[in-house]
Amino acid sequence: MTSAAASAATAARTARDLTADLPLPALEDLYRDLHRHPELSLREHRTAGKLAGRLADAGFETAEGVGGTGAVGRLANGDGPTVLLRADMDALPVTEATGLPYASTNDGVMHACGHDLHVTWLAGAAAALAAGRDTWRGTLLMVGQPAEESGQGARRMLADGLYERFGRPDVLLGQHAAPGPAGLYPHVPGLIMSAATDVDIVVHGRGGHGSRPEATVDPVVTAAYLVTRLQTVVSREVAAGESAVLTVGRIEAGTRHNIIPDEARIALNLRTQSEPVRQRMLAAIRRIAQGECLAAGCPREPEVTIGATFPVTVNDAATDTTVAAAHRELFGAATVFDPGPAMGSEDFPELALDGAVPYAYWFVTTTPHDIWNEAPGDTLPEKLAAVPSNHSPHFAPDPATVAPGVRTLVSGALALLSEA
CATH class of the missing domain: 3.40.630.10 (Zn peptidases)
Structure with missing residues (x-):
């Protein structure tokens, strides 16, 4: 022995x-x-x-x-x-x-x-x-x-x-x-x-009455496009041999059925196993958020904030x-x-x-x-x-x-x- x-x-x-x-x-x-x-x-x-x-x-x-x-x-x-x-x-x-x-x-x-x-x-x-x-x-x-x-x-x-x-x-x-x-x-x-990173995104729109969407910039629609587009970060921007997860854990907007709100909030969680992959995903999130808001004509750039992190x-x-x-x-x-x-x-x-x-x-x-x-x-x-x-x-x-x-x-x- x-x-x-x-x-x-x-x-x-x-x-x-x-x-x-x-x-x-x-x-x-x-x-x-x-x-x-x-x-x-x-x-x-x-x-x-x-x-x-x-x-x-x-x-x-x-x-x-x-x-x-x-x-x-x-x-x-x-x-x-x-x-x-x-x-x-x-x-x-x-x-x-x-x-x-x-x-x-x-x-x-x-x-x-x-x-x-x-x-x-x-x-x-x-x-x-x-x-x-x-x-x-x-x-x-x-x-x-x-x-x-x-x-x-x-x-x-x-x-x-x-x-x-x-x-x-x-x-x-x-x-x-x-x-x-x-x-x-x-x-x-x-x-x-794995490492974990929380990310918060605020999409700024221009609110108004639900009957007149043409007079607004609807942040809910923009947030929906953003959530969908974010699903491509792992599938199209992370190499197949790397492991990563991106989860949208929360989306919040509005107060009533017929009010288009001024903003929408999205909460994300990332799981990565290397720092280069983490940085690549964060860069993609910022780019996609800015791009979707630009395409929608949002009055302000989105706020992207890094929250709690785990090593x-x-x-x-x-x-x-x-x-x-x-x-x-x-x-x-x-x-x-x-x-x-x-x-x-x-x-x-x-x-x-x-x-x-x-x-x-x-x-x-x-x-x-x-x-x-x-x-x-x-x-x-x-x-x-x-x-x-x-x-x-x-x-x-x-x-x-x-x-x-x-x-x-x-x-x-x-x-x-x-x-x-």
Whole structure:
């Protein structure tokens, strides 16, 4: 057995021992409680308090309010590397339609992306690693991060002195709930998630009565042409070998049936996997917006504003290989595989300081097996398209994934901490 294989085997064996007696009823109760009480970005006060309380009970030095609503726990345990484990905490403005007995009690707000599960995993891992501190050496940083969905949280925590106050980590670990039959742990030793860019466009027209369109410049018609033309950006301006997505997420204009408004607003989201492609798409959006408005005779040029941005998520190959090896030892070789990069995005890489700190980020599949088995389709992509995905009002991870998600974090941390 090679030294790497031996280290993975040791991490898996120790993780199995440390999590053999997980307080599953209490952890599942925590998960259901967090799901019932979702909080939007930068409003995660209750969630952060719940996590901070768990960290303090486990023996961590704990702080709240970092970056606004972030929670941090620090446990120093001798000489060794500093390993940061992160869970995002915010929910989404989605009206839940799962019908679960523990469905959201906050109207119009839902944990539709699994962050309630992430917090539960982190709390369970913190308790297990603290109780088993005689098996490892180093320092653990447990970070409950706010505002991942808005792309603000990691940057806000860093600006609030996260590393100056609690120590700069040597390595970062993160994981995310994902659709797929519960019990799989996809890893990619490189690019795993895409960059995201929000773009807002304002089309300026000249309003008037709906009975006299000839006296107006209708921004709604111009916006409709613009939306249609934007669909050619990926199909005609991005090379076939590149991956990109352009989504029009919102279009707004007008107040009544018979009033032609003065302006129309369009909200776009881009997903790209390289900076040159991102810049090419932004240039195309500006050009198309200006061209359509010019063709329509708009009285002013359109406003094109770049909004929230998320970086690409690129795992450090050595770090991810180390963690993936521990997961294979713990769960079986067939449960860990490379699915290739996803078009989803994360602000987790912000914590890496422009690549100065290596990290590993992976997925934990959470679709209940009965839902997966009943989904139409014979192939993995067909079934993935049929089951509720992240951000769906029907997204309902299996509570049975609480224990495996704790074990992935515990084994990943042990694979990187020094052995006692």
